[in-house]
Amino acid sequence: MRTSIVGTIIKAFEILFDGIRSLIQALSASLPYLFNVNPNTLRKEVTEQYPDPVSSRTVDDLPPRTKGLVQNDIDQCIGCRECAKACPVDCFTIESERLEETQKEWVSLFDIDHSKCLFCGLCVDVCPTNSLTHSKRYEGAAFNRKEMVEGFGRGEPPRRGDYR
Numbered sequence: 001m002r003t004s005i006v007g008t009i010i011k012a013f014e015i016l017f018d019g020i021r022s023l024i025q026a027l028s029a030s031l032p033y034l035f036n037v038n039p040n041t042l043r044k045e046v047t048e049q050y051p052d053p054v055s056s057r058t059v060d061d062l063p064p065r066t067k068g069l070v071q072n073d074i075d076q077c078i079g080c081r082e083c084a085k086a087c088p089v090d091c092f093t094i095e096s097e098r099l100e101e102t103q104k105e106w107v108s109l110f111d112i113d114h115s116k117c118l119f120c121g122l123c124v125d126v127c128p129t130n131s132l133t134h135s136k137r138y139e140g141a142a143f144n145r146k147e148m149v150e151g152f153g154r155g156e157p158p159r160r161g162d163y164r
């Protein structure tokens with residue numbers, strides 16, 4: 001009985017010290033801001049303001065592997081739908097047909113719903129022609145969800161005798 005009381009007290013102190021340690025860690029991160037101490041003198045800055053009022057950086061200055069909004073170079077797209085199969089959240093709406101004359105797939109509709117996109121990159125990874133890529137565009141805000149659907153399709157197939 002006595003042992004269990006001692007054990008409980010020890011446990012309580014462990015929890016208390018854990019809490020104090022967490023509090024000190026949290027305060028060491030936030031106190032410099034509270035007292036207007038430049039945190040950059042304490043640690044390396046990794047976050048940038050947005051919109052950035054100071055630097056004149058553009059999207060071209062973003063790292064090469066930036067995962068921006070997904071885009072499709074429709075001329076390279078063969079309408080295989082591998083991207084749609086890989087997408088976990090059903091971002092793609094694709095319609096295509098095989099043209100008799102060229103025996104090639106004509107992708108008339110290729111919509112990407114950016115409002116659903118998780119930027120996981122699975123669609124880009126599986127695209128066999130590399131037509132699908134992450135752009136460096138990241139400003140996708142809109143007033144309604146329909147505006148966040150971007151179309152890359154080629155529209156109606158050309159009339160007979162007018163194939164490209």
Ligand code: SF4
Binds near residue numbers: 087090116118119120
């Ligand atoms: S990046 Fe991921 S979520 Fe976005 S369209 Fe591609 S597979 Fe879908």
Ligand code: SF4
Binds near residue numbers: 130
């Ligand atoms: S995986 Fe690539 S080639 Fe196939 S439909 Fe999607 S974008 Fe087009």
